[in-house]
Every structure is written in structure tokens, then in C-alpha cells.
Amino acid sequence: MAEIDGGLLFAKALKREGVEYIFTLNGGHIYNLYEGCDKEGIKIIDFRHEQVAAHAAEGWAKVTGKPGVAIVTAGPGVTDAVTGIANAFQAPSPMILIGGNAGIADHLRGGLQDFDSATFLKPITKFSEQIKRVERIPEYVANAFRSATSGVPGPAYLEIPIDIVNGKCEEDDVRYPQRYRTEARAYGDPAYVKRMADIIENTERPMVLAGSDVWWTDASQELREFIEMIDSPVFLNAMGRGSLPSDHPNLGSLGRRYGMVKSDTVILIGTPIDFRLSYGSDTLFPQNPKLIEIMMDGNKIGLNRDVDVGIVGDTKAVLQQVMDELQSRGYKSPGKAWVEEVVTEDRALKAADEEMLNSTQTPIHPMRVMKELRDFLDRDATVIGDGGDIVTFAARVLNINEPGHWLDPGQFGCLGAGSGFAAAAQLARPGKQVCIVYGDGGFGLTGFDVESYVRFNLPIVSVLGNNGAWNQTTQGVVRRGGQALGTYLSQETNYAKIMEGMGGYGERVTDPEQIRPALERAFGSGRPALLDVVIDQNVAYADMGGRSRQQRQY
DSSP: OOEEEHHHHHHHHHHHTTOOEEEEOOOTTTHHHHHHHHHTTOEEEEOSSHHHHHHHHHHHHHHHSSOEEEEEOSTHHHHHTHHHHHHHHHTTOOEEEEEEESOGGGTTTTOTTOOOHHHHTGGGOSEEEEOOOGGGHHHHHHHHHHHHHSSSOOEEEEEEEHHHHSOEEEGGGOOOOOSOOOOOOOOOOHHHHHHHHHHHHTOSSEEEEEOHHHHHTTOHHHHHHHHHHHTOOEEEOGGGTTSSOTTOTTBOSSOHHHHHHHOSEEEEESOOSSGGGGGGOTTTOTTOOEEEEEESOGGGTTSSSOOSEEEESOHHHHHHHHHHHHHHTTOOOOOSHHHHHHHHHHHHHHHTTHHHHTOOOSSBOHHHHHHHHHHHSOTTOEEEEESSHHHHHHHHHOOOOSTTOEEOOOTTOOTTOHHHHHHHHHHHSTTSOEEEEEEHHHHHHHGGGHHHHHHTTOOOEEEEEEOSBOHHHHHHHHHTTOOOOSOBOOTTOOHHHHHHHHTSEEEEEOSGGGHHHHHHHHHHTTSOEEEEEEBOTTOOHHHHHHHHHHHHTO
């Protein structure tokens, strides 16, 4: 009989899951896991902060659809990663966090970094357990992956004490789980599918909002076929962005409110009625339209507003059911007039942006930055947003053409998530453009990991909007006549020199005419790069929303 240690056994279990990378920051409690991964050909990507490692694991899921794996050391290593876990839980995104701990044999004896992290993380994970026997490591790994990917996705946590990490067992005593996960899809209740079809048959102005469930269930093609079948305008949010290419004739961006208030049937697909939909307020639903929700998570159906039909299930499966039902009835859409009305309004709102998009002012208008970036990026570029106001400008202007090519923190609004997201995206898509749009506040949280980009030769280009403030807060206070406290940064900080000091390409941009040449130099360098773009501190995105609503009178 041959002995095998915990580190190698763990790596073999990961290999069976198809894991290519682990995202980590080292520590003595977990080091043998590295040695096992190295032997199994799993690459180790180490960062400067555990939060970034956790965000990278979630980022891997966001760009590949498969769980990413982060490994952190005991105690503060785990607590440093909690923000990343919480973001994945809220998103929700499948990922696995592995944490070390003091030995089981030394529990309650005052061991270094002894901490009951498995209990601590239960509220924000789908699965959180401590491994107590070496030979059961593969079983626990399988349980973690199954929990992270079954039903509504989310994070799973495994605590591996140091005496399990370094322990040994007879390999003949090990059971490697096989065929323990199903690819079966959860179909919607047929009676509810029929009720949805009944409503669609009698609607003249359908409106579709689609979110992250479309990505997690690989339903982009079905979404496209569905909106074309019913001739509906569609608006995308969160991980739903890119499900349809930016030039699809049914896709809108700025006309969402117009469509919402004029529609007689609103179909929400993976889109909860939360703050992003004014909590279901009548101001957004003034005509009291029929309301249909398709959600993976049944707990989110009917949140804040009554629904007419709520279908729980896999988005890909449910949309196909609905289309089959409509086809069996000989359904004909009411025509394209409604889509053209909403898209015309959408174009009018975009036309109102042209002056800002072409602004020659200094400090630079953030909309000019986004216009130059939009016109420069490849059609299949991956864009990550990590900031406040600057990311809302980016989401307004930039074109996302493929699923999983726009990454932001989601509902949790977690600044600092972007550094890990960007690293994962570049690893998953070598040779493709990856661009992260930072605010100067967001960069300050995890921006030190541009050094990790350099070490691993990840040619990510960071475009940093430097307005010297946490500007969503600052301008919100200023515009109600208050004095902004604790919200200003220094606009004199030269973030480009930080990147240069780390070994990448850095450039400070103060002239709007230099944005495009700077982008060419940054991407052309073939190295990690950062453009520190000095933008107008007195421009607030909230002002644009108010101006648009007043102009268009809806």
C-alpha cells in the first residue's frame, strides 16, 4: 500500500474538477496544498491580499461559468477573504474558498491562528465545513463543488487544519467521488408556463429585463430567440450584459425607464425587484402592467411587488418551454411598432449625450473618457468596472457584445473586487483585451495588485478616473447643500507612477485629445498598463439622469 499526503490528495481532487488555477496568498498552514497543486500541474496565482484572491476565484466563475478556487491561510487569511465571499454570496457566483487552521489535535490549546472559520462563514456560504480526516478530503471537495454549482450558485468553504493538510493516509482507503453531479436542468411548472403564454398572447407592449441568471444557465441564445419571437425591447443588467450583441435591433440601454412606464407586460428574467427597480414603486410601474418573473431563486419572486406569474427554474429550460408553448398555439407577435418606439426613444437619449461624449473641457469629462474607450476596444474585449460614478459612466457608454464580458460586483456594490476579476479574465482569455475601469477610490483598496499583473505577465490595461474624491458621496452631499466630509482624496496623486514603480506601463492623461493615443500606447505596450486620467470632480452621474428625465417627460 502507498501513502499519500493531504496536500497531494487535495490537488488530485481539484484536478478531477478540472481546476487549472488556484488564487491565493501563502501561509504556513496551507503550504503543502501548494506542493500538491504543483505536482498535479495546477498553476498557483498569488496576490498581495487575500481579498483579491477571493475576488479572482469569483471572477474566474464570471468569465468561465465554472467555480474558481481560492486558498488562504488560517485566521486573518480567512477574515481578509470574507469580503470576496460575501460578494459572491450576494451576486450569486459559484466559487470555492479553502482556509487553513491550527491542528485539530491542538484545538483550544492556543494554537497559532486557531479560529472556527467554518462556523464563522456559514451565514454567507452554501456549504461550510471542516475536514477532519485526511482520507476524506476528496469527498469534502466534491461536496463543496456540488453545493457551489447546484440550484442557485454561490460560494462554498472548506477549512483544512494543518494536521490534515500535512497528514497522510493509505491511498487505498481513499474514495474519489465520481458521477456525483448532474447536468439536469430544472424546468418550470407547466401550468405556470401556460399562464405566462396566456399573458403574452394578449399583450401589445411587452418589455423584457434580463440579468445574471441568463449567464449562469447559458441561456443567451434562448433569450435572443424569445425576444425576437415576441418582438419585445430588451434591457440587460449585471451578468446579463452581452447576452445580446450591442447592435441587436431589440436591445436598448438608456430607454429602460420609458419602456417600463409604457409597457403593458414586464417580463423579468433573473432580475429581482430591488433598489435597481425602485423596489417595485408605482413610479416605475404606473400602468400596473402584468408582471412575470423567471428566477432560479424562488425566494426572489414577488419581492417588493406582486407578480402575476412567477416561474422557478433554469432560465434556459424555462425560456424554451415558453417558446414551445407559444409555437404550439400558433402565436404571432403584435409587430415591431412597439420595439421601434422604445428604440427610437433610446436613440434620442443617446443623442443627448453627444456633447458630453465629445467634450474638449479640462479637467476631462468622464463621458469623453468612455467614448474614447468605447471606440478603441475590440468587439470581444472584457471590461471590468471597479468604482462608483466612473463605472456608471462606463456602463452607460461601453458596448458589451458577448456573454461574460462585463464584470462588476453586482448588488453588493463591493469596491475593490475588480483587481481579482481582471486577473481571472486575462488568465481565462489570453491574447484578448482585458480592461478595468477604476475609480481612484476603488483603486486604493486593491490596486496594489497591479504588481501581480506584472509578475504573471498579464497585459491588463487599467483606465483610472482620477477625480480626487469618493464622488458619488461627495456630489450627493454637495448637491443637497451640505459640506462633504471625509470624501475627498488627492487629485495630485499620480497613479501612473505607481504602475511604473511596479514594472508596468504608466501614463498620466490631462488632455482629452491624448486619451486615444494613450490607449494605443498602453495596449500596444504588451505589458500591464495604467492610464491615470484626470477627470472633472464636479461632474455627477446623478445629474445626467435627472436631466434626461426632465428632457423626455416620462
